[in-house]
Amino acid sequence: MRGHCGWGKWGDGFSIKLTLLLTLLLALQQQHYPWVAYDKSHSPPAGVMNFDLRYGQIALLLTLWVGGVTVLDWGLAWQNGVLILVTCVLSQRLWAGRWQGWPSAVITGLSLTILLRAGHPGTLVLAAVLAISSKFLLRVGDKHWFNPANFGIVMTLLFTHDAWVNPGQWGSNGLYALVLLGVGAGLLWRARRWETAGAFALTYGGLWGLWYLWLGETAALMGHHFLSGSLVVFTLLMITDPRSTPNDRRGRILWAALVGGVAFIFASQFYWTAAPLWALFFLSPVTILLDQQWVAPRFVWGQLG
Secondary structure (H helix, E strand, C coil): CCCCCCCCCCCCHHHHHHHHHHHHHHHHHCCCCHHHCCCHHHCCCCCCCECCCHHHHHHHHHHHHHHHHCCCCCCCCHHHHHHHHHHHHHHHHHHHCCCCCHHHHHHHHHHHHHHEEECCHHHHHHHHHHHHHHHHHCEECCEECCCHHHHHHHHHHHHCCCEEECCCCCCCCHHHHHHHHHHHHHHHHHHCCHHHHHHHHHHHHHHHHHHHHHHCCCHHHHHHHHCCHHHHHHHHHHCCCCCCCCCCHHHHHHHHHHHHHHHHHHHHHHCCCCHHHHHHHHHCCHHHHHHHHCCCCCCCCCECC
16 A cells, blocks of 8 residues: 555565665765765854744745645555665765764755655665665766756656655645745745746746646646645755755746746656656756856855845
8 A cells, every 4th residue: 555665574675785885875975975075064154143944944844745645645654764874864964074064964854754655664765775875976066967856856767666656735724834835935935036936837837827728627637736845845844955056046946937847848748747857857957057047145054144
């Protein structure tokens, strides 16, 4: 039955082998090889007020996860969430060589917990290790290419056969969704990433709206599609990740609109499930080109202004 991992089995052979390989890489990192050195610039500049928006994101995701376990009937198993969170935090610790950056690891873990389903615990561990490892292995300078949770989910979907993405429908709990949307919008405004979510939502939602009108579908069906839990998490927290989006506002708007357009094509023409996740994955490296085109200061966690 989908909804809970089979804790009696540890997963398929591929998951075990790849997890062991990545564990070896993590162990080697303890020798402090320079190519996986941790970026120490996560701390805000001296004299800047420490206001880390990651704690607000953690609270938002934790509320959503608890709701998914209790009132929203998303089939979330709390054991899976604990397993993913512990794996993410320990992986972050091993790569970084210190207890630094753990809030980002918790955000990645909670995102995986809400979005990803699997038939075996080993697949969830694999996704968590891949997600955190991507921050240190796939980067240009001080910036990683991919949103970690997005990378972990897509790699798991590609290379295992027991993983899928939770749609997370709200059912009759629309008020719950509206409250979370309001809180998430406030965090985006504070992080100065509201235009990224807006460009994606307007492009993706606008194209789908025109498509539904052309097909003669009802507004209720449109709302059911646009307010899924997975799409809310994607829009508020994944595509707007300040550490993997273009630094310049113009680049973010263009890039987010491209993600929305490609996601619409994937979903409407090729019938891909979780199309926004795939679109974000394929277009994430474009951020490097946009940062070269429009040079701007990068985002620093904990910095107000």
